[in-house]
Amino acid sequence: MYVIYDYLVFLSTPPRVYRQVASLVGLQLVTSFISVAKTLSGQRETTQRQLNAEKKKLSDGPLIESLEKRLALTHENITYLEELMRKIFTGLFMHRYRDVDPDIRMSCIRSLGIWVVSYPSLFLQDIYLKYLGWTLNDKNAGVRRASVLALQSLYEVDNNIPCLGLFTERFYKRMIQLADDIDISVAVSAIGLIKQLLR
Known part of the structure; x- marks a missing residue:
């Protein structure tokens, strides 16, 4: 292997x-x-x-x-x-995850979102979650949207919420800012994420 x-x-x-x-x-x-x-x-x-x-x-x-x-x-x-x-x-x-090609960055973030949701015993830790937070600032709208969608799927699972406390504290301002993103699809996804944060 x-x-x-x-x-x-x-x-x-x-x-x-x-x-x-x-x-x-x-x-x-x-x-x-x-x-x-x-x-x-x-x-x-x-x-x-x-x-x-x-x-x-x-x-x-x-x-x-x-x-x-x-x-x-x-x-x-x-x-x-x-x-x-x-x-x-x-x-x-x-x-x-920081490649020049936005498609590669997007694939990485989508995959990380899947990994964290499907195998939280290993991946639901700040050492992995920070990559989702950092890519909320990516220059490419598709990568930002992939990160927001990955976070939405994380916050949907109630058992994940206690482990996301530090992450939420660190990145919540950026999540809120994304509701006013220049790209409509990112803004709409961010509004959905904010609704989940408020529930």
Whole structure:
């Protein structure tokens, strides 16, 4: 897997087409890793419940040992996937979210919004959220709109609100300013975001 990662990072070269392809592949890889990690998390919870039930029976046999091995392996796989996601984020996303090409920047921000909503245990942290806040100031209207839409989907989930306190405090003024953006689609999206902030 690290070979693919190396190729993606090395494809971040001056020809724009290579950067676009590398970005799309890398972003999709993280999205796919999230799907697998969520499936593994479900398996881990099921295995943990089975293990707890077997331990309550006070039987110490091969089934408990098998369940413990399966639980450890599942946890190891999730940890490995999360490590890969972090590597792709630092090696690819952190460079491409500010690329010269607005389409690449837009793809990065859309993907980050999807990642935070679908895998909050890893991505719902200020070290990732700040990129959504910073791109609220992007010179391209499409990137600003992608950031606002990503934030809308974040604020829709009630469980996310407590984790967004520091982010909201830091960027709420900019969110309000965007309601008066020169681009109509950004302004309309920002008004929707402000409505969510007020609820």
